[in-house]
Amino acid sequence: MPAVQETIDQVAAIDVDKYKYGFVTDIETEKAPKGLSEEVIAFISAKKGEPEWMLEWRLKAYERWKTMKEPDWAALEYPPIKYNELYYYAAPKMADNPKSLDEVDPELLRTYEKLGIPLKEQEILAGVRKAGEPSDLDEMGGEGYTSGKVAVDAVFDSVSVVTTFKAELAKAGVIFCPISEAIREHPELVKKYLGSVISPADNVFATLNAAVFTDGSFVYIPPGVRCPMELSTYFRINEQNTGQFERTLIIADKGSYVSYLEGCTAPMRDENQLHAACVELIALDDAEIKYSTVQNWYPGDAEGKGGIYNFVTKRGDCRGDRSKISWTQLETGSAITWKYPSVILRGDDSRGEFYSIAISNGRQQIDSGTKMIHLGKNTSSRIISKGISAGRSSNTYRGLVQASGRAKNARNFTQCDSLLIGDKCAAITIPYVETKTGTAQFEHEATTSKISDDQLFYARSRGIGEEEAVALIVSGFVQDVLQQLPMEFAVEAKALISVSLEGSVG
């Protein structure tokens, strides 16, 4: 029978239950009572030792949230979320604030080990990467890679458990800490910037986040500082039925640079878990922020049961002239993804970039894209989106490019490519373009293709197994985006592409 038919049959028999990271860590947790109320919010705020103004901010958002409705424009289908069935706070119990890895619950460290997170690797912890080792990177055009250090801020359920590299970062004047700590230690910065990109009234999920966010990272790079290492957070959802409400705030002051890596993995679950994170980025004059995400949360079983609902609001503000913000993402997990990392190009000559790989398999639904809002003069943006759909999944790119009357000579280039594996999946591209200036130059290219039998046969005739051949062809399809990822992530990303396409063929 023809290969395409075969592929389809195999996809139909897909067994996503084999989800590699599906295990549960047994750590005692401390929970807030189920459901959402002023009391629960006060409980969270008290747990975090927050000042009064923060609690007020949360309660205001909560009042607002009660009046809001979920958007219905996304190409997503899911049963109504029962907000009162969720727990909004769960923290692993442990000795007060660990000072080193020795003090961290060994069960947690084992969990990370299973995930392959290099947290325990002494070399990485010491900031040294094995130098000069030839690797696959050589073939990926990995030249020019210099940074060998990653600072890891691990977030386990809702509490940041361990923060490494603090000393070296502090020497550079960089603040990298859990946001709850920043609220206590750096209230002036938090007050000034929190909610300044994503208002607490922005959308129902962002508003919910404002009311109940539990943790996340805070980064401040002082003027003129190039952050000496890549900053990294691994998020992980562990406690059953715990909504995850991360809040991340990154500020790059004038002329500074930071690259931030976000990685996520969640264990297997029976009930859908809501995740509604907010990430705000602020780049002042001549500053640059590079934000990279690898997301591989549990996508649900073969029927689509049990996966993560991922409703994320991510937005960057190029507030200063000549500033630059770049989002790079590899989305392979979650049952539902609703996510549009955006850039507001406020400063003159500022630049926004969005590079995305979104892979859907099984019954996954993705509605994702970006918004580039051109407000300043001579602003430019670039969007490269690669969607891969397999199984019975649906994969929608939804993008908005907008230029205000002031945005003279705004430029955008958008390229959206979709690759289909089998014929039970869907790929949809919905670009919106709005311009109020006659001088804007917006370009859009879109392609949709199927993985070709000839390419598959060519690779297989050389001895490459069918699944590896698919992964190879797909990695070629996404190569220009893959190149945007920091090297630490690129290798992981390649592996993840293979894992997420498992079962899409033989």
Place this chain on the structure above:
Amino acid sequence: MLNIKNLHVSVEDGDHSREILKGLSFHLKPGEVHAIMGPNGSGKSTLGNVIAGKDGYEVTEGEILFAGEDVLEMEPEERAAAGLFLAFQYPVEVPGVATMTFLKAAMNSQREARGEEKLTTPQFMKLVKDASEMLGVRSEMLKRPINVGFSGGEKKRNEIMQMALLQPKLAVLDETDSGLDIDALRIVSEGVNALRGPNRSFLVITHYQRLLDYIKPDQVHVLAGGRIVRSGGPELATELEERGYAEFLETA
């Protein structure tokens, strides 16, 4: 090495099936080179594709034995690991996949399937360097996505380079000579001749006797009307060059 008996192959052509190979037989022994010549559309590439295991062909009768094993039961990658290689008439472009990456995946997959150690990166680099130098493939080419934007001749050289790296027991070369300039034809032929040995066989599909001046065949087969209609020594190629296929088309 390769024993094909009474091979019948059909393809789906619109809503009906069409028989392309109609009882083809020949026997290629270890160390031998056989050439297959025949008019356009006579089924030469079909034969190569069926040997390599491409989907979309239905074998309705007959068998293909490779080193005594029934290859029709094997997946394409298993055939490759067992030592079969097809140099494509039209090598396929794989955008974004660097030639190096592709080669490494191919070599290591075959080694893994045979229970051998994977190559380390330095070992691999050395092998590629040698093979690419022998075939005059520039090192920039190795970094480019495989076959993408390669000229016709470059694609063919790349195929032979892959053959040199994979060291198959049986190589089917489908019109590897077409598209090659005179110098390239010599280089590629030398590459093939360097691999000739008592345990390696070649099936060379070509339209031109010129290739066979470089790669001396033990036997030449004429494929027409879905069958081998005549077999002979190298002189048969010269005869075909002069007289064409007219007489075979009548009898077929």
